Amino acid sequence: MARKIVFIHGSPRPKGNTRAAAGAAMRAATATGAAVAEIDACRLDFRAPGCIGCHKCQARPDYACAMEDGLAKAVAGLPEHDVIVMCTPVYWMSWTAQIKMLLDRMYSLCKFTPDGISSPLRGRTLALLGVGGGPVEDNLDLLERQWRVPAELLEARFDSCLIPFASYEPGVLAQDAAAMAKAADFGRRLAAGS
Numbered sequence: 001m002a003r004k005i006v007f008i009h010g011s012p013r014p015k016g017n018t019r020a021a022a023g024a025a026m027r028a029a030t031a032t033g034a035a036v037a038e039i040d041a042c043r044l045d046f047r048a049p050g051c052i053g054c055h056k057c058q059a060r061p062d063y064a065c066a067m068e069d070g071l072a073k074a075v076a077g078l079p080e081h082d083v084i085v086m087c088t089p090v091y092w093m094s095w096t097a098q099i100k101m102l103l104d105r106m107y108s109l110c111k112f113t114p115d116g117i118s119s120p121l122r123g124r125t126l127a128l129l130g131v132g133g134g135p136v137e138d139n140l141d142l143l144e145r146q147w148r149v150p151a152e153l154l155e156a157r158f159d160s161c162l163i164p165f166a167s168y169e170p171g172v173l174a175q176d177a178a179a180m181a182k183a184a185d186f187g188r189r190l191a192a193g194s
């Protein structure tokens with residue numbers, strides 16, 4: 001059966017470098033037989049930016065955020081996918097604020113019990129496509145750790161594609177054949193589940 005992959009776009013620049021790399025990964029994943037979906041985290045409506053810590057999600061039987069807005073709806077649909085890919089430029093050695101808003105709402109996909117964490121994300125693949133202007137060290141590696149460690153905690157699989165030294169000019173990465181090939185390999189890998 002085709003693997004379902006959702007790419008979550010976190011760059012505020014729709015013609016930027018991260019979107020160019022994500023495009024290469026999505027095309028390769030589709031060509032490998034995956035069913036690809038997209039969420040633009042920068043264009044979701046919200047009543048509050050991120051999580052407000054109300055903990056209502058912990059009291060309800062389903063895995064959903066209590067706030068009725070675009071962010072909550074997008075997050076509630078994530079477990080329908082086999083692979084969830086955060087696509088983000090490095091901002092201050094981390095995610096963009098737009099990705100972080102969605103990520104914090106993913107608290108609603110976990111139930112924290114005395115016996116541990118239960119989550120529909122268990123067994124899924126949590127993946128990262130990170131694009132930075134600087135080197136991997138002290139930039140992309142810090143970002144990667146912030147997704148790899150939670151993936152381990154949730155007993156999810158993890159994969160990443162880190163692209164350093166990307167231009168600050170939007171979209172220039174599309175001309176970088178090696179970077180595009182690396183992103184395409186990542187897309188194929190996610191589609192194959194390897």
Ligand SMILES: Cc1cc2nc3c(=O)[nH]c(=O)nc-3n(C[C@H](O)[C@H](O)[C@H](O)COP(=O)(O)O)c2cc1C
Pocket residue numbers: 011012013015016017018019089090091092093094131132133134135139140166167168169170171
């Ligand atoms: C607010 C801001 C913060 C940034 N912080 C970092 C950083 O900490 N490390 C890094 O390697 N690049 C940093 N960059 C560079 C971007 O990651 C880089 O230009 C990337 O290609 C932008 O991707 P985009 O074209 O998809 O928006 C920063 C850029 C901006 C605008």
